[in-house]
Amino acid sequence: MKISAFGEIMMRLTPPEYLMLEQTKELRMDFTGTGVNILSNLSHFGCETSLITNLPDNRLGEAAKASVRQLGISDKWIGQEGNHIGSYFAEMGYGPRPTQVTYQNRHSSSFGVSDASAYAFDDFLKETDLVHICGISLSLTDQTRAAAFSLAEKAHEQGKKICFDFNFRPSLNKNNEAAFMREQYERILPYCDIVFGSQRDLTDLLNMSADESLDSTEQFKKLAEEFMANYDIEQFAGTFRTRQEDNYYLSGFLFSTSGYELAEPREIINLDRIGAGDGYAAGVLLGYAENWPADKTVAFATANGVLAHTIQGDVPLTTRKQVEHIMNHPTVDLIR
């Protein structure tokens, strides 16, 4: 199954060794983004992947493309438009000090100024079986919203699978009213086959109401089933992060034709949590592409999500061998 994604390539700049920006002049430069993260991980799992996006026609655009290729993603559909790369600075936290992300230049980025006319969606879709669309495109700019709708429609028409990720960030939506945002999500969901999200997305964003007479699990199941029925969704997936004493645990869920599946929780040891959610998504998509039973999918995807927390940077680079290793030998801490 050829898997592709539509989304922004961002430049991430990170000071070394938990230093804050005032404390250093050294930064590590990476290229990242939800689409990049998921496709890179799938590519490391052996899938053929491709990203459709735009970059500036300059040295930064060239460096970004080189980085995407290194991650194992085809750069064939990356076009040139606009003058900037959206970027962000990540001051890594430690213990109670939270990681602090500062964005630069997202709205006027090459991706932000590109609408549907800036992409060859028709040709692109011919070469893909499943396309991932990041929900951030609904909030970023009018152009990215229009492009996302156009792509979703075309993909749906051509019978391609669409994977959609709520990825709703209130901070990116200060200028949009809740009602407006709900409308956008309601408009795209009918085209979607696989959706990543949480209960809060259903209740707070889509305004669905939970049946408070039920216990929390049943409440969630009912909500999810209703949501999937409303929009004809094939799979709905996401993660819970729970706390026990001082420790945090991750477990992934998956609603599919075989019902509700919840993974055994795995402890999170956190080196860099940015992009860790994309590790879970990549695992679910691999299971989907290879038709795994739901229990195998959530176990693999959860293990992968936990590994993603232990990797510097946003991009999960795990191979199947690594994920299977921690599933089969959870206490081995040295492989040679």
Next chain:
Amino acid sequence: MKISAFGEIMMRLTPPEYLMLEQTKELRMDFTGTGVNILSNLSHFGCETSLITNLPDNRLGEAAKASVRQLGISDKWIGQEGNHIGSYFAEMGYGPRPTQVTYQNRHSSSFGVSDASAYAFDDFLKETDLVHICGISLSLTDQTRAAAFSLAEKAHEQGKKICFDFNFRPSLNKNNEAAFMREQYERILPYCDIVFGSQRDLTDLLNMSADESLDSTEQFKKLAEEFMANYDIEQFAGTFRTRQEDNYYLSGFLFSTSGYELAEPREIINLDRIGAGDGYAAGVLLGYAENWPADKTVAFATANGVLAHTIQGDVPLTTRKQVEHIMNHPTVDLIR
């Protein structure tokens, strides 16, 4: 309130990534010192700050001044005297391996060889409301001791507030007898308004005796009140570090006109504990400068002290926004 400090600027040299000196040729250079730490933090809280000290008239002195300015502290009162900067190497520990500090050249440093005549204390005091004097100046050299006494006297005369920090380090006082050191502290305390210290400073250094019939808290309160009465101290503050199973907790105390206040303990996750105590002091001084109620002060100062443990280097660089963030949203580990 204009806040200033009298104290040494030291050069700190730290190997990267927990390496020991034999393992690397790379060192990170920072400039630090109790005065630098507290003022830098206050400056990040929005206060106007100024350091009075001496540096050599060479490239190291220039680099040190540049660094102090970067931290937000005025270098107007930094003079030139002597030929050396006191320095120390910090081999960062990990788990059971303690951090190892090796000093170079403290007694013959520019600060160490400067007595009262090497400073323009009178002009300096005209531009400050509160001056912090570090107790290390009482032990370092005869010259620093003389300068500290002179400054304390002048400040007291001019009606400026004096903040004093016991900072008694037996390792710096191998050549001085206990009785001699007690005398020095007893001589400076009558000039002081705010004092940072611990029960041990009162009993072991000042030779005060605890009333063993009381429980430990009452014992400490009685001691502290007696101490404050003896020397006419307005505020006496410090921290407790307690252990619960494998975890350590910090809570700050403050004796003031409104009695004894103790903060809720906060867990310490330790990236670099050197200078962390100065984070608590800066929080208390901010509360003092802005007339906060004691409970607000100890809560803020404790949170700040905990954050200071999560920052590389001695110098706490927290802003109000950051401190308030961990107070209000203690579980958020990613801000964007």
Next chain:
Amino acid sequence: MKISAFGEIMMRLTPPEYLMLEQTKELRMDFTGTGVNILSNLSHFGCETSLITNLPDNRLGEAAKASVRQLGISDKWIGQEGNHIGSYFAEMGYGPRPTQVTYQNRHSSSFGVSDASAYAFDDFLKETDLVHICGISLSLTDQTRAAAFSLAEKAHEQGKKICFDFNFRPSLNKNNEAAFMREQYERILPYCDIVFGSQRDLTDLLNMSADESLDSTEQFKKLAEEFMANYDIEQFAGTFRTRQEDNYYLSGFLFSTSGYELAEPREIINLDRIGAGDGYAAGVLLGYAENWPADKTVAFATANGVLAHTIQGDVPLTTRKQVEHIMNHPTVDLIR
């Protein structure tokens, strides 16, 4: 003489060791800009300096301010406006490979979106004797142009000296016609006292015509005198870069009340030429502030300009001692 400047603070990101962006993930971050460069240098010469500009109210703005303070420039007049810092990536060239600069985000930077209303020019001018205005502000955005005009008018009214720098970069002016740009320059020049520029600025930008019957030096002198008369300019200065065999030489000129002065050429050995022109300007302004004879000024400023080519980054950090050293001991290559 208190010297100040109006101009942008940019973030510069540079790969190490002449690497290109595709070859590394490590970048060095500096803060720079014509105003920053000149003031920092003047501050290292012992002048009191201050920059008026705007930065975003975020971690990058804070880091930029810290860096400006480190350079010795007061951050008192740096306000908060907008969301971005203009930035550029410098891939350092080597031999025949030119240095390649890629800009990000200049038009929507905090400086780019700030017009006159975003600055407290009146209060600011009370605390300065001479203000430097960078010509780039005439081309960047409508807002920066408006702010520059407003500042020039007010400074002129209050009897402050104005230093202006043509700094005309065709690449920043693709959307403006030549006639439009000429008008802008003609509008600001009557307010100016000291101007930095070249013959090309007079002929190509201002459309003045050279008297081709004269030899090149006399041609230039006549043009410059005419220019100074037209706009009532007190000093007009700049540099020539000449080539002899494989070597390049720099010599600075200065038109002033004492006529035309040209410095002895000095060989350029180039480590990083970005910002090197600001080294010459800083030298001229020091001479102006201290009323030096023109020959002393051009000799010092040329030596300083040559030194600026040997310093990594845009910002000349030379001290008087260093400049005088290479003037007096040009063959000494090791000082200890």
Next chain:
Amino acid sequence: MKISAFGEIMMRLTPPEYLMLEQTKELRMDFTGTGVNILSNLSHFGCETSLITNLPDNRLGEAAKASVRQLGISDKWIGQEGNHIGSYFAEMGYGPRPTQVTYQNRHSSSFGVSDASAYAFDDFLKETDLVHICGISLSLTDQTRAAAFSLAEKAHEQGKKICFDFNFRPSLNKNNEAAFMREQYERILPYCDIVFGSQRDLTDLLNMSADESLDSTEQFKKLAEEFMANYDIEQFAGTFRTRQEDNYYLSGFLFSTSGYELAEPREIINLDRIGAGDGYAAGVLLGYAENWPADKTVAFATANGVLAHTIQGDVPLTTRKQVEHIMNHPTVDLIR
């Protein structure tokens, strides 16, 4: 034209800042090799390229493939065989101190142990128009020699163009007699269309004799024409490195259907000369692929070869834009 290559991927490890191995613990890791170098450069010129080679099935093999993809080369035909990557350490020289290369492990590398049976040459050739074979494969091991012959035969049969590179390194051939090596070269040359080499390759390796009655240029032309006639070579190319006083100059030559063409010499400023010859080869191949006139080809290829000397590492990463820039604007040292 789809261009491919057969050759080894090596790991290069380089100490920073001209340090020698004893002086540092820091190394920069790159992946390189004649095929990698030429294809990467062609890929940066916009060609579709592909490398056929083998790597170990381990983390180093994965990292090497990622690096090759980043350089713009397809990794589709990179197989898994053996357990090692050939590697070398480059201690960069300075002035009279030569660069010192130390090899590790070339003969037992994945490439070294792979013979023809380890490659899918038939399928591979279907997707290429021109394949480059590095002469080092004739000397490295019996397996690489056998693989090179097999590939050359098959490519010739299928009517694909073959580019061959003498690349004769006596140090790699200590165990082979001259006669044996000549035989190998004589065996592969009849399959070749484009050959890179020098006069010394023709005389010392192939044992051809120069007509000493002619001047050196005519001598060389006669030798080259004879060589091309003998083996039915379409193009024969290479470079001369000449010295004038303290400076070195590069000029490339090309024998083709339009006769002998020699480029204007360009000065070499040397940052890292390893792999610089591959820059000239890439330029010639681009000219070949696009049917350029010979004078355009040698001028472009020579400029590219000179640029390759200014780039860290073996891999020339120049774009057409960069090469054309130094051809059209040789004195511009800063582009913005």
Next chain:
Amino acid sequence: MKISAFGEIMMRLTPPEYLMLEQTKELRMDFTGTGVNILSNLSHFGCETSLITNLPDNRLGEAAKASVRQLGISDKWIGQEGNHIGSYFAEMGYGPRPTQVTYQNRHSSSFGVSDASAYAFDDFLKETDLVHICGISLSLTDQTRAAAFSLAEKAHEQGKKICFDFNFRPSLNKNNEAAFMREQYERILPYCDIVFGSQRDLTDLLNMSADESLDSTEQFKKLAEEFMANYDIEQFAGTFRTRQEDNYYLSGFLFSTSGYELAEPREIINLDRIGAGDGYAAGVLLGYAENWPADKTVAFATANGVLAHTIQGDVPLTTRKQVEHIMNHPTVDLIR
């Protein structure tokens, strides 16, 4: 007591800050190996130590020797043979992500190709009292096995003490049958005086059977006593790693003439566990060399083993002072 070792010097290459190979181009180079680790630690404890091994006659061999000398080990007996250094890449794990070691080139290393004839064992043994032989030499190549046997025989003849380390790594023995390996171990053990190993070495490798009627401790004791009696072993030592909730603990055991001694467990905080076992061994050998009582030995060696987990790289560099410090002041986390 002069202590020496026979074993390989390997080059270790480690990416910084927990990065994986694909994520960085920066590597840290160290030289390591069981013999290097143990001797370096003993040398830091004040012993005179010497390593006998072979290295290539090239820049890597020179760098390796320099590194060994730095660690305090004499390089007098390091000869030149072969062309390669065995090397490995260590991608440091984090939390559930295990550390991944990738070997290069071990079998064809200088050590791997050297048999007994390549060493001056007789002269070497004259200058040593105790020689450590690493069990890896029994599995690596036929040559290393032969060299190990020859050395063990000669040392035994000359009445030197022999310390042997099972160090059985199934991954290095894929081509050898279990029976074959058992035979090799059975052949060397009669020469040995001190042996490091585990219960699994006795049962799985030597095929001894445990008395299942006993509890686990008694079972182990009986096995160990039988083993020591069989081969006339003076001391048998090793470590247990146990888990309590989320924490791991280390405790060392020692069978000697005074019976079985087991150390108090100490918590392991793991920065780099590679080579940590050699820390325990070094502690036991120090106790042996200085005739300590068994309880002192296991306590010191266990503390040292725990410290070895907190040190970057394989080589424990602890001094007596450091080990004693964490034994006497386990809660002090900052020494100054």
Next chain:
Amino acid sequence: MKISAFGEIMMRLTPPEYLMLEQTKELRMDFTGTGVNILSNLSHFGCETSLITNLPDNRLGEAAKASVRQLGISDKWIGQEGNHIGSYFAEMGYGPRPTQVTYQNRHSSSFGVSDASAYAFDDFLKETDLVHICGISLSLTDQTRAAAFSLAEKAHEQGKKICFDFNFRPSLNKNNEAAFMREQYERILPYCDIVFGSQRDLTDLLNMSADESLDSTEQFKKLAEEFMANYDIEQFAGTFRTRQEDNYYLSGFLFSTSGYELAEPREIINLDRIGAGDGYAAGVLLGYAENWPADKTVAFATANGVLAHTIQGDVPLTTRKQVEHIMNHPTVDLIR
């Protein structure tokens, strides 16, 4: 011939990539000193070497010793005394910008506070054939001067060869009058066999007068012969640095029993000139130790001195093979 030296081990701290101290927080740490430099180079030439000096009993002393061992020098005679290491910061210059050295703490260093009683000179001398004494010890402190005299006397008595190095630095002698310094040199010279110096040392320091009727070479020869006769010197050596157009050249001289020998000048390309003089000295001592003819000695030593200019840091690390290589193949810039 066993060669040893008496002199200080200093810590050198150097910013990377020609940065100045204000521009970076990263420093490279090396250990250096005239004795260290010469012995390290001799050790790389295959000689057995040993340094006698003192270091503090702390982590810096341990790191310094480890570094000295790495360089190939025995640390057997390095004692513990005092608390500090003398250190210096080297801001590397570029082109016209000179390298700037800033010293810290030399007079109170472990070496500076150690007099003769702090060394076991008698035992030390038994194990050496030739001892190098650095002239800096005559100016540094009263203690170092006393130690140097004591060592020179004892060595002379025991019939050991003494090599002495004028190394007169006016900047270290601000407090000593010229007459006083002359006396010290006159006192030590009668013990010396080999002396390194220049004409200026003879005229300015020793007050000898040149015969102005002779041409400059003859003048120098006459002075040198007189000097050698006065103090019964066996060899007197040093270097000339001459300039031709923009280039600098080095040529070494040697006065010995076979008269005056001057090497062919070699061009200097300067990466780091600190310590480069010690490269020439090491070459001369090697020739002395191996009884080379004078012409071979000056040629080798000059080539070595030129190489020393191309090596980062003070310490020349050249091997015989490297020196011979540039003598035999001066135009080869890549060895593989």
